[in-house]
Amino acid sequence: MAWYLAGLDAPDIDETMLKAATGDVLSSMPMQAQVAFLKTALEKRPQSTHLMLRLAMRADVSGDYQLALDLFKKVEQDGPLPDYAAKVRNHLRSIEMSLPDALDRLQSDVEAGAEDVVSLCRLCRLAAAAGRFDLSVSALRRALELHPLEWRTVYRLNRVFLTRAEDRKIFAALKRLATTKAPEPAWLLQYALFALRAGYKGEGRETLLLLAETELLGPTARSLLAALDVLGKTRPRKAVLGDSDVRIVRKRGAENIVVVFEGLIGGLSYINSRYLDKVMADIPAHIIYLRDPHGQIFLKGVPELGADEAAMQAALAAMIAKLGQGKVVAIGGSAAGFAALRTGLAIDADAVISLAGFVTPGAARAQDVDHARRGMAEIFGADLDAFDLRPQLRSHPKLQLTQVVGSNYAPDMTRLRALDDIKNAQAIVLDGIDTHHVALPAVTDGTLKRLLNDALS
Secondary structure, eight states, rough: OOHHHHHOOOOOOOOOHHHHHHHHHHHHHHHHHHHHHHHHHHHHTTOOHHHHHHHHHHHHHHHHHHHHHHHHHHTTTTSOOHHHHHHHHHHHHHHHHHHHHHHHHHHHHHHHHHHHHHHEEEEEEEEHHHHHHHHHHHHHHHHHHOOTHHHHHHHTTSSSSSHHHHHHHHHHHHHHHHSSOOOHHHHHHHHHHHHHHHTTHHHHHHHHHHEEEEEEHHHHHHHHHHHHHHHHHHOOOOOGGSOOOEEOOOOTOOOOOEEEEEOSSSBTTTTTTHHHHHHTTTTTTTEEEEETTSSTTTTOOOOOSSHHHHHHHHHHHHHHHHHOSSEEEEEEEEEHHHHHHHHHHHHSSEEEEEOOOOOTTTTTTTOOOOOHHHHHHHHHOOOOOGGGOHHHHOOOOEEEEEEEEETTTHHHHHGGGGGGTTTTTEEEEEOOOOOOOOHHHHHHTTTHHHHHHHHOO
């Protein structure tokens, strides 16, 4: 490292030589050390395009998106970015610009011919976030037409709430691909999740069994299969299967209410609500299932309940008051656990059960995977402290928060530290679980049902 930095002063070291030497020296460093080292190198050679691009790429991976943007802009002054950098630069537009501007720019790019799978799937996501659902669906259909075997296409398909009729139609096309082609495992996992969502449990199980012995996806497949086995043959109550983003399932004689803040694919983690309702049917409560078509952790509310989050919360409180006078419990998994707590505080709920959720988006940022950090930045912006729910939680001692995590999943264990001095919060740590999808074992071993019954007792 010292030799490299000293060599930057040599006038005969050109960009080609610098590129080779930089790759060698960075290969021996962890990511955060690379960022610091490249900053030092760039101070010595501030006009080096190569160093700027290297630092920009690593700043993006480490979550310093503003630094990455600044460096990309500087390089762009001398000409277009290389393809690899341009792709990352495009991802950052939704952070750099307002959502409508970023969407308009991306739509223009797609209409001009940028119909690669990443651009189409991003258009689908940003359009949904902006409430332009027709555009979101058209982008999704185009992605299915052009890139049917790309796992990202089915990944995005799982995150757009189409009608049940659309689901069935698309499933038929996906099934032909699954049986006549040789899709990669990541595609097959998303296909299995879509099959389960569409109600084709047999096809979903068969695909999960194929994946169960694979090295990378095997643990997830086995965990989901175990949860499905425990749930057994499920016949969800009729209201669960509606196309509405707000579905109320009433229980005769109940006074309690459970509000389920569904995740990106519905339900908790990978358990769609059509199967989760097997657990909920045994709970002495009316159940309200909420979906977020914006995909924005309910921060933009639910369209059927109003134009924004505050309107959603007010409408939900009024709905609850009409349903019963018992206890109110909100539940959610992952980011939807944060939404459950945020709304639970607003509507004066009695309890919140958060399955691998968080009380502040910044608590474990350094350990989160890249796409999770980027998603946090897009949704919450730079001021993560503005979304820290701990002060509100402390001021609402009536509300009891239970946060469930896996003992061997470091980011979620790190998030638990945010609860250390909060008296009305408790942690449930499931031993031996090394995944963020803790809802799966929580359903399998009965933890979720026990926690719900305890909260309502």
